[in-house]
Amino acid sequence: MQPGTQPNESPGADPLALFVEWQALAVERGGVMPDAFALATATRDGRPSVRTVLFKGVLDGGVRLVTNYDSRKGRELTENPQGALMFYWPVLERQVRMEGRLERAPTSESDAYFASRDRESQLGAWASAQSQPVPSRAALLAEFDRVRQRFEGAPVPRPPHWGVVHLIPERVELWMAGPHRLHDRFEYTREGAGWRCQRLMP
Ligand SMILES: Cc1cc2nc3c(=O)[nH]c(=O)nc-3n(C[C@H](O)[C@H](O)[C@H](O)COP(=O)(O)O)c2cc1C
Numbered sequence: 001m002q003p004g005t006q007p008n009e010s011p012g013a014d015p016l017a018l019f020v021e022w023q024a025l026a027v028e029r030g031g032v033m034p035d036a037f038a039l040a041t042a043t044r045d046g047r048p049s050v051r052t053v054l055f056k057g058v059l060d061g062g063v064r065l066v067t068n069y070d071s072r073k074g075r076e077l078t079e080n081p082q083g084a085l086m087f088y089w090p091v092l093e094r095q096v097r098m099e100g101r102l103e104r105a106p107t108s109e110s111d112a113y114f115a116s117r118d119r120e121s122q123l124g125a126w127a128s129a130q131s132q133p134v135p136s137r138a139a140l141l142a143e144f145d146r147v148r149q150r151f152e153g154a155p156v157p158r159p160p161h162w163g164v165v166h167l168i169p170e171r172v173e174l175w176m177a178g179p180h181r182l183h184d185r186f187e188y189t190r191e192g193a194g195w196r197c198q199r200l201m202p
Contacts, residue, residue, distance in 0.1 A: 015197075016061065019058070019096050022174070026091055029091045034091075036055070038085060053066075056113065059166070061169075063167045067130070082100075083101075096175070097172070100167055100169035101170070105164035105165065110158055111158050122158075126159050171187065172188040174186045
């Protein structure tokens with residue numbers, strides 16, 4: 001789908017398939033960190049927070065990321081499972097927004113993903129109580145050394161507080177820059193097993 005050349009009809013029936021195509025295109029075109037996106041969570045009473053995380057693919061209709069479940073985002077998604085995300089690829093002049101439910105993946109999926117990571121990253125997941133205060137960088141490195149010694153000569157198991165999260169979108173918006181700031185926006189909302197699509201004013 002080329003920016004600015006779309007007729008009024010929907011650019012495709014499945015916004016997640018289009019999203020995956022766009023993300024792959026951003027990689028192919030040499031975009032800067034094409035796998036980085038903003039993830040918003042909120043407290044039980046709706047106070048939002050946002051941070052950058054990395055895209056780990058789409059599985060069963062959910063966008064995947066990995067994180068520490070005891071981090072601020074991890075705690076927020078447990079108390080309020082509604083989240084939002086945003087990708088922006090300057091190289092394509094395209095943006096994707098999604099809103100929906102945040103869920104921890106099954107432990108088997110997190111185990112498999114953890115096992116695929118390099119050993120240093122696995123040790124890092126044990127060493128970092130993400131989002132907790134630490135007195136100094138030296139203290140963090142000392143914890144990393146302690147963990148390295150603990151697992152010396154053995155495989156590193158997945159920490160129970162670390163794993164995959166899925167954002168299962170209820171709404172997806174695809175945005176493409178167009179001439180005269182008359183950008184193309186397509187809003188998809190869930191309808192039964194499929195999606196309803198409408199064009200929005202820029
Ligand atoms: C480019 C980039 C990629 C990041 N990727 C991740 C990630 O995949 N998972 C993660 O938990 N944090 C990632 N972070 C760190 C988060 O932005 C954030 O600092 C951390 O998750 C703690 O956020 P929280 O306290 O809101 O939970 C990344 C940061 C940057 C700048």
